[in-house]
Amino acid sequence: MKNKPILIGIAGGSASGKSSISKQLKEAFEYTKSVVIIRQDDYYKDQSEKTMEERVKTNYDHPFAFDNDLLVLHIQELLQRHAILKPTYDFVHHTRSELVENVQPCDVVVLEGLFVLEDEELRNLCDIKIFVDTDADLRFIRRLVRDVKKRGRTLESVVEQYTTTVRDMHNLFVEPSKRYADLIIPEGGHNVVAIDLLITKISSIIDKRA
Ligand SMILES: Nc1ncnc2c1ncn2[C@@H]1O[C@H](COP(=O)(O)OP(=O)(O)O)[C@@H](O)[C@H]1O
Numbered sequence: 348m349k350n351k352p353i354l355i356g357i358a359g360g361s362a363s364g365k366s367s368i369s370k371q372l373k374e375a376f377e378y379t380k381s382v383v384i385i386r387q388d389d390y391y392k393d394q395s396e397k398t399m400e401e402r403v404k405t406n407y408d409h410p411f412a413f414d415n416d417l418l419v420l421h422i423q424e425l426l427q428r429h430a431i432l433k434p435t436y437d438f439v440h441h442t443r444s445e446l447v448e449n450v451q452p453c454d455v456v457v458l459e460g461l462f463v464l465e466d467e468e469l470r471n472l473c474d475i476k477i478f479v480d481t482d483a484d485l486r487f488i489r490r491l492v493r494d495v496k497k498r499g500r501t502l503e504s505v506v507e508q509y510t511t512t513v514r515d516m517h518n519l520f521v522e523p524s525k526r527y528a529d530l531i532i533p534e535g536g537h538n539v540v541a542i543d544l545l546i547t548k549i550s551s552i553i554d555k556r557a
């Protein structure tokens with residue numbers, strides 16, 4: 348019987364660098380181990396019944412915006428080496444997309460999202476808990492560029508959303524969850540030393556379980 352997969356939880360603010368770090372971890376292990384990235388974003392609640400006007404008013408930075416029960420269930424399934432049918436999310440249309448991904452059992456699960464450490468059930472499942480700590484001005488600049496280029500937003504809508512919900516919810520829910528981290532990575536995706544240390548630690552856990 349195969350060992351339990353290792354679960355790495357990566358939390359941090361919007362555009363702090365969670366996805367960039369997750370991709371680097373996947374690249375580091377994918378030749379020797381099967382690695383799957385689960386993005387909490389894919390578990391935003393479906394809003395297909397709402398109009399676009401209603402969807403833009405949703406507070407996407409509150410934990411209630413997510414179907415967390417489904418996310419916890421899927422993580423538990425993956426930890427038992429069971430396959431899952433994962434939803435996917437469409438940021439341009441603010442709702443679930445039609446696509447469902449068949450995720451196969453794997454050796455390493457990287458779970459990344461705003462509330463991965465804020466949620467007690469999720470953080471208790473993690474073998475390593477990481478918080479990506481990037482200053483608010485950098486997060487805002489990165490988000491502005493990304494959301495205009497890739498998520499179909501205008502400059503005005505990014506500023507409006509940031510000042511009405513994103514900033515306050517970050518301070519209320521995301522920032523305080525830093526206290527649960529085993530490792531805090533400053534500046535996100537380009538911190539080579541922190542990412543190398545993390546890769547070494549993951550390798551040692553994998554070796555001990557082998
Ligand atoms: N250390 C960094 N320096 C500069 N840009 C970065 C860095 N880390 C990430 N980015 C960029 O910032 C944006 C958001 O990063 P991403 O990893 O998607 O953040 P998150 O998943 O936390 O929202 C992306 O366009 C990414 O390329």
Ligand SMILES: O=c1ccn([C@@H]2O[C@H](COP(=O)(O)O)[C@@H](O)[C@H]2O)c(=O)[nH]1
Nearest residue numbers: 360361362388391407408438441442513
């Ligand atoms: O329909 C949506 C869903 C989410 N958002 C914003 O996305 C970020 C979370 O994604 P990151 O990749 O961590 O930045 C969150 O702050 C929401 O505000 C959205 O705008 N619309």
